[in-house]
Amino acid sequence: MEKIISLHNQHVKDWKKLLTRKQRKKTGTYLLDGWHLINEALTANVNVKSLIITSDQLEEHDDIVTRDFPIYEVTDEIMRAITDTVTPQGIAAEVELPTDQFDIPESSRGxxxxxxxxxxxxxxxxxxxxxxxxxxxxxxxxxxxxxxxxxxxxxxxxxxxxxxxxxxxxxxxxxxxxxxxxxxxxxxxxxxxxxxxxxxxxxxxxxxxxxxxxxxxxxxxxxxxxxxxxxxxxxxxxxxxxxxxxxxxxxxxxxxxx
Amino acid sequence: MEKIISLHNQHVKDWKKLLTRKQRKKTGTYLLDGWHLINEALTANVNVKSLIITSDQLEEHDDIVTRDFPIYEVTDEIMRAITDTVTPQGIAAEVELPTDQFDIPESSRGxxxxxxxxxxxxxxxxxxxxxxxxxxxxxxxxxxxxxxxxxxxxxxxxxxxxxxxxxxxxxxxxxxxxxxxxxxxxxxxxxxxxxxxxxxxxxxxxxxxxxxxxxxxxxxxxxxxxxxxxxxxxxxxxxxxxxxxxxxxxxxxxxxxx
Structure with missing residues (x-):
């Protein structure tokens, strides 16, 4: 687990860029904000590239470190910057976009x-x-x-x-x-x-x-x-x-x- | 017609305060932003306390001055401040709240x-x-x-x-x-x-x-x-x-x- 305290850290810069479509296209990832979405992603077996968590949340949910994806402990200020919300829940994740999001199937029902x-x-x-x-x-x-x-x-x-x-x-x-x-x-x-x-x-x-x-x-x-x-x-x-x-x-x- | 160019003008301060419920309660008025709402209000014979218009809009719609309510010509900056929008349409109005908004009737259908x-x-x-x-x-x-x-x-x-x-x-x-x-x-x-x-x-x-x-x-x-x-x-x-x-x-x- 890496601890990040500076807004100028390269990871922070990269996560912030995910606010733009251009960067999401480049990395093939997007950001999830909050426990509900992250739990849904884990249930759906979505590939998590990195989990980003504030010190407060990490203290309450220390079992999360047993997961097999990179975890970054960050400050509240960093969390606000990357999620673009005033009161983020203190947990975010960079996850993979579906690789078939631009595909058109040969047939489709429903x-x-x-x-x-x-x-x-x-x-x-x-x-x-x-x-x-x-x-x-x-x-x-x-x-x-x-x-x-x-x-x-x-x-x-x-x-x-x-x-x-x-x-x-x-x-x-x-x-x-x-x-x-x-x-x-x-x-x-x-x-x-x-x-x-x-x-x-x-x-x-x-x-x-x-x-x-x-x-x-x-x-x-x-x-x-x-x-x-x-x-x-x-x-x-x-x-x-x-x-x-x-x-x-x-x-x-x-x-x-x- | 009065022309206002300063954000510190008392009218501007009063209009800005209408963003709060407290002030709307005190004055019994609220603010409409844009032609569509103002036209609807005029059709509904709502009492207009003041019409606020930017110079640009006034030029295009100079027939509005024939109306029998006070008209204030203001700057774009003032319009943005009182409407709390980034790109206001250039016309706003302070209109009366319905006086019966807290009444409960004796019977009601529909x-x-x-x-x-x-x-x-x-x-x-x-x-x-x-x-x-x-x-x-x-x-x-x-x-x-x-x-x-x-x-x-x-x-x-x-x-x-x-x-x-x-x-x-x-x-x-x-x-x-x-x-x-x-x-x-x-x-x-x-x-x-x-x-x-x-x-x-x-x-x-x-x-x-x-x-x-x-x-x-x-x-x-x-x-x-x-x-x-x-x-x-x-x-x-x-x-x-x-x-x-x-x-x-x-x-x-x-x-x-x-």
Whole structure:
């Protein structure tokens, strides 16, 4: 076990850089903050590159040193710097990104959520967490959607990345994959000419596509969906938050999936 | 029209103080940021105490000076300081809080959302916006729920405060009011012994109570509900975000309301 007290230590600099997508791509790792996420990662047999812990936490959890990965004892100040949070829990880990995060399979079954140009990390993380709760198989972030492994997305996913399949990819290719297998692609549209979401409850495999917070689905995607769903609004609000819409739709669409 | 260039101007100090609940209570006003909210307020005939606008915006919208409320031209720096946002739209307004926000009526019909100890302003605002979209009549923030008129709640409500009734109050009293009229109170519980939400679609008046992000409904509220709903989770996520749950439940419960 190594003890680090300086913010200028090379390890600290490297961990801090993991806040950026560029560095995560380079190292093939990302940072988990807090016991809950780290326990989920250990249960999922994710490869831990290093465990970072404050002296206080180490005192309370000294059994952690028996683990077979490098452990670094750090100051509270270092922990705040690398996790980018005001009150971190005092434990973090650099873990491996899934090596298949950019792969597209030859066939794919189940209920999937596709994200088209979604920007807000909190919304993205909440949608992944909701997809997990709804029993979805996977989530695909399209090329213009924010990265699934940024600290804010990771925080709001609350460990759901260990329960379902997450992919980054070109949505055109994923849509083609589903269409080839005759699985429906449900778009979403603020348009009463679209299909009332309550009338749709697929029994087999499908994909639901959610769009950008301000602009909804791109025209490119809308031209490829098999049908578009809308949520009838009785009130005077002009729209719903994208994560709320996604939740309402996923818990409608998951009713008859096997 | 008065032109203000100093951050130390008394008006600027007073507007900045509106970021706190204490000051909003004292003045009976709160701040709206951006054209969308201000237009909604004007449509709803809300009393505008002062309109605050940057020179750039004033140039583009010089017809605004014909309005019969005090207008203050300010610098970008002042606008950032009073709105607490990095890129404000350049227009803000101090408007009156509803004078009946703490009142409890003698009878009340319709679909209502009660918030029990909800803490996150973004969640609160999103739930109000969703309640509006779902055609709910009103939202009551219980005494331990964060203030409905804080800048972050106001931002995420997106103007829904002008479409439905918002109240702060003691949930025990509101529950009593609904029970007196024989309207059901639906609690929410992560417990398969609760009622599957899909089996409930009231035709008349009711209240749905959502609880704290981490702890759910308080025991006090749970002991007063007529029944408790749960959302069956097929996946491995332990819970849903409270605003997502509220959305799923409200768009189930609003199906048969008149």
């Amino acid at each position: 209920a999937w959520l596709f994200l088209d140009q979604v920007q807000d990390p909190g919304n993205i993380g909440t949608m992944v967490r909701t997809a997990d709760a709804a029993g979805f198989t996977g989530v695909v972030a399209g090329s213009k959607t924010a990265d699934l492994y940024s600290p804010k997305v990771v925080r709001s996913m609350q460990g759901s990345q260990f329960h379902l399949t997450l992919r980054h990819g070109n949505l055109d290719e994923w849509i083609e994959l589903f269409k080839k297998q005759h699985f429906p692609i449900y778009g979403t549209q603020l348009n009463p000419e679209a299909k009332n979401f309550r009338d749709v409850a697929p029994a087999g495999s499908f994909a639901l596509v959610m769009g950008n917070e301000g602009n909804g689905l791109s025209d490119n995607i809308l031209s490829q969906t098999t049908s578009n769903l809308y949520i009838p609004m009785n009130g005077r609000a002009e729209s719903l938050n994208v994560a709320v819409s996604a939740g309402i739709l996923m818990f409608q669409l998951n009713q008859n999936i096997k | 679909a209502w959302l009660f918030l029990d100890q909800v803490q996150d302003p973004g969640n609160i605002g999103t739930m109000v916006r969703t309640a509006d979209a779902a055609g709910f009549t009103g939202v009551v923030a219980g005494s331990k729920t964060a203030d409905l008129y804080s800048p972050k709640v106001v931002r995420s409500m997106q103007g829904s405060q002008f479409h439905l009734t918002l109240r702060h109050g003691n949930l025990d009293e509101w529950i009593e009011l609904f029970k007196k009229q024989h309207f059901p109170i639906y609690g929410t519980q992560l417990n398969p012994e609760a009622k599957n939400f899909r089996d409930v679609a009231p035709a008349g008046s009711f209240a749905l109570v959502m609880g704290n992000e981490g702890n759910g409904l308080s025991d006090n509220i749970l002991s007063q509900t007529t029944s408790n709903l749960y959302i069956p989770m097929n996946g491995r996520a332990e819970s849903l975000n409270v605003a997502v749950s509220a959305g799923i439940l409200m768009f189930q419960l609003n199906q048969n309301i008149k």
